[in-house]
Amino acid sequence: xxxxxxxxxxxxxxxxxxxxxxxxxxxxxxARLVEGYARGEFTPVEVARAVLERSEHIQPAxxxxxxxxxxxxxxxxxxxxxxxxxxxxxxxxDGVPVSVKDIxxxxxxxxxxxxxxxxxDGPWEEDAPSVARLREHGxxxxxxxxxxxxxxxxxxDSPRHGATGNPYAPGRTAGGSSGGSAAAVALxxxxxxxxxxxxxxxxxxxxxxxxxxxxxxxGRVPLYPASAYGTLAHVGPMTRDARDAALLMDxxxxxxxxxxxxxGPVPGSFRDGLDGGVAGxxxxxxxxLGGRVEVDREVAAAVRRAVEALEGLGARVEERDPGxxxxxxxxxxxxxxxxxxxxxxxxxxRRALLDPGLREVCEQGAARSALEYLAAVDVRMSMGRLMGxxxxxxxxxxxxxxxxTAFELGGEVPPGSPYARWTGWTxxxxxxxxxxxxxxxxxxxxxxxxxPIGVQLVGARHADALVLRAAHALYEAGAADxxxxxxxxxxxxxxSGPASGSAAGTVSGTVSGPVPxxxxx
Numbered sequence: 264x265x266x267x268x269x270x271x272x273x274x275x276x277x278x279x280x281x282x283x284x285x286x287x288x289x290x291x292x293x294a295r296l297v298e299g300y301a302r303g304e305f306t307p308v309e310v311a312r313a314v315l316e317r318s319e320h321i322q323p324a325x326x327x328x329x330x331x332x333x334x335x336x337x338x339x340x341x342x343x344x345x346x347x348x349x350x351x352x353x354x355x356x357d358g359v360p361v362s363v364k365d366i367x368x369x370x371x372x373x374x375x376x377x378x379x380x381x382x383x384d385g386p387w388e389e390d391a392p393s394v395a396r397l398r399e400h401g402x403x404x405x406x407x408x409x410x411x412x413x414x415x416x417x418x419x420d421s422p423r424h425g426a427t428g429n430p431y432a433p434g435r436t437a438g439g440s441s442g443g444s445a446a447a448v449a450l451x452x453x454x455x456x457x458x459x460x461x462x463x464x465x466x467x468x469x470x471x472x473x474x475x476x477x478x479x480x481x482g483r484v485p486l487y488p489a490s491a492y493g494t495l496a497h498v499g500p501m502t503r504d505a506r507d508a509a510l511l512m513d514x515x516x517x518x519x520x521x522x523x524x525x526x527g528p529v530p531g532s533f534r535d536g537l538d539g540g541v542a543g544x545x546x547x548x549x550x551x552l553g554g555r556v557e558v559d560r561e562v563a564a565a566v567r568r569a570v571e572a573l574e575g576l577g578a579r580v581e582e583r584d585p586g587x588x589x590x591x592x593x594x595x596x597x598x599x600x601x602x603x604x605x606x607x608x609x610x611x612x613r614r615a616l617l618d619p620g621l622r623e624v625c626e627q628g629a630a631r632s633a634l635e636y637l638a639a640v641d642v643r644m645s646m647g648r649l650m651g652x653x654x655x656x657x658x659x660x661x662x663x664x665x666x667x668t669a670f671e672l673g674g675e676v677p678p679g680s681p682y683a684r685w686t687g688w689t690x691x692x693x694x695x696x697x698x699x700x701x702x703x704x705x706x707x708x709x710x711x712x713x714x715p716i717g718v719q720l721v722g723a724r725h726a727d728a729l730v731l732r733a734a735h736a737l738y739e740a741g742a743a744d745x746x747x748x749x750x751x752x753x754x755x756x757x758x759s760g761p762a763s764g765s766a767a768g769t770v771s772g773t774v775s776g777p778v779p780x781x782x783x784x
Contacts, residue, residue: 448502590642597636
């Protein structure tokens with residue numbers, strides 16, 4: 264393990280995706296870790312060591328991290344262990360390893376957002392609100408996870424940090440834009456990660472990587488600095504199951520005055536009623552958005568089995584489409600305008616450093632008029648009204664998370680796709696950023712090649728706890744069980760280097776994985 268003065272941990276059998284970890288500590292959920300700390304079964308130091316070693320083991324294969332800060336993490340773990348020995352844990356997640364997408368501020372190191380246009384120069388003295396709440400609760404921060412530039416697309420690759428490979432097949436994409444977080448959670452590099460979602464960015468990689476993710480109701484998790492993508496952007500948990508997500512939500516929904524659009528305090532806990540089941544819930548199942556989406560046969564079959572599982576648990580299921588309009592152009596107007604805004608200050612030289620696809624959408628966004636933007640807002644409002652009425656009849660809407668499974672690295676769209684942009688293959692995710700509803704993705708099977716498939720559960724605005732409860736019921740019933748990722752080869756993921764082909768940086772005490780520099784820098 265790099266960057267720490269702690270002695271090496273005890274030897275033991277090698278885990279499928281990691282070095283010696285005799286207790287399988289890196290594979291435990293956050294809830295199980297907290298339980299183990301309270302019982303004295305193991306310590307935060309032992310867990311942090313196992314998770315950091317796993318993180319560095321998987322990094323060459325999938326490029327999940329842009330920074331692994333082992334020294335800081337081990338110091339946080341030692342302080343946590345002292346608190347547990349005294350019987351005075353700081354909060355709900357004291358000693359639990361957490362990674363943070365490199366879009367959110369994490370005090371003490373740069374937040375580079377996958378872009379050569381962001382300087383690493385400090386000071387970096389602020390935490391994002393969700394990060395601040397985690398710090399208050401004693402979490403151990405292991406590092407920052409990989410993102411495409413400014414989180415602009417549904418796959419994870421950037422000129423600065425390269426591509427993130429899928430845990431099940433590193434030559435395929437992990438999805439995006441929270442792909443690094445999804446890969447880390449799937450491979451045992453920490454049970455919890457913070458992602459962001461402006462058009463599907465926690466749900467897309469969760470579906471591709473076989474983990475759980477929740478896009479909460481807009482404003483439920485405070486966000487600062489405000490996203491250039493405006494009220495499309497949400498912060499959400501990425502975890503191994505719904506119970507851990509509920510635990511994480513209990514922490515990160517704490518108030519923060521820096522977010523002017525945050526919602527009021529949550530009454531009670533997201534874990535309250537989590538075991539209440541789905542009996543009697545009214546569930547609408549839309550397999551293809553009224554015939555508008557062509558869904559892969561294996562994906563459709565796996566999602567249908569998940570729906571049948573809900574029915575078997577007592578839910579009242581009806582095949583019914585909500586009748587959402589085609590909102591692609593409205594979403595593009597809002598999304599591309601946000602991208603244009605975040606890069607507006609760049610001079611031509613720095614603009615040339617951007618991902619070429621991002622440059623293209625920025626140009627398109629800058630060409631949108633104020634009237635076009637307001638017309639897109641009108642579309643959002645009409646969609647919100649429609650879904651509000653829909654949820655007076657149905658408690659949940661169930662869809663596939665994505666119509667496909669993970670495709671090859673190196674492209675924004677699957678090979679042979681008729682679409683130019685990532686939104687062409689994500690028709691089930693971005694509409695619910697338009698409406699600001701809570702939406703979760705959880706695994707429901709694998710395709711013939713062993714790649715995970717996701718099912719999406721959507722609730723009415725503010726019904727986050729209900730979405731978590733239904734997801735938890737599927738986990739408890741075994742309907743969300745998927746095989747673990749296969750053992751990883753030790754070589755670098757294909758395509759993880761920079762577009763320019765320049766050499767990757769070396770691993771140091773705080774940086775792990777490909778950290779290339781552009782030609783001539």
